[in-house]
Amino acid sequence: MIQTALEETKRVKEAKGHQAGTQGSAIVAGYGPAGRIVGEHLEASGYAVTVVDTNPDTVLMRLERNKGAKFGNILDEGVLRNAGIMEADVLVIAIPDEGDAIEACRIARKMRGDLKxxxxxxxxxxxxxxxxxxxxxxxxEEVVTAEAMRDAVNRLMDRA
Structure with a gap:
């Protein structure tokens, strides 16, 4: 019975595009410092991560390490499909351009209503x-910065 449940879980994950032995799949758009930290955390947690970036060096570096990467603009539905949006469990939009990030949310939500x-x-x-x-x-970022500054002031004031 347990073996049957495990096999069914594996079959469902594979049908959704999950690689064997992974918790699921994630797309990280933008692999600067923020995207890299999140992507590495997801990989360490067992997720298959595909990075989407417009920097060819970033994509090449990932591919050379046998890691998932696609070159392209996250605003392109074809790029999102190629990155695996239809099977992904989560999309992390870590690009610095706010307007593009908002538009990427809109496009991704239209493509997958259930996507995180x-x-x-x-x-x-x-x-x-x-x-x-x-x-x-x-x-x-302005909220995270404010919280970090508050914490820094509290540390300094506790030392006084």
């Missing part, structure tokens, strides 16, 4: 827009 989307924006107002465009979670 995490997006990055610089400002709270744009974060709200990303949420309205389809992001399930938004990391807003």
């Amino acid at each position: 989307i995490v997006a990055r924006t610089n400002f709270l107002s744009r974060g709200l827009m990303a949420g309205e465009a389809g992001a399930n979670e938004v990391v807003v």
Whole structure:
């Protein structure tokens, strides 16, 4: 019975495009510092990660390490399909351009209503827009910076 359940789980994952031995699959758009940290965390957690980036050196580096990577613009539905959006468990939009991040949320949500989307924006107002465009979670840089500054002040004041 347990073996049957395990085999069924494996079959479902493979049908969804998951590689054998992975927890699932993720797409990380933008592989700068933010995307790299999230991508490495996902890989360490057992996810098959496909990076989408417009920097050919980044894509080549990933491919040379036998890691998933696609060259292209995340706003292109063909690039998203090629990256595996129809099977992915999560899309991480770590690109620095807020307008493109919001549009990527809109496009991805239209393609997959059930996809988990995490997006990055610089400002709270744009974060709200990303949420309205389809992001399930938004990391807003000005909020994260404010929290880090508050914590730094608290550390300094505790030392005084």
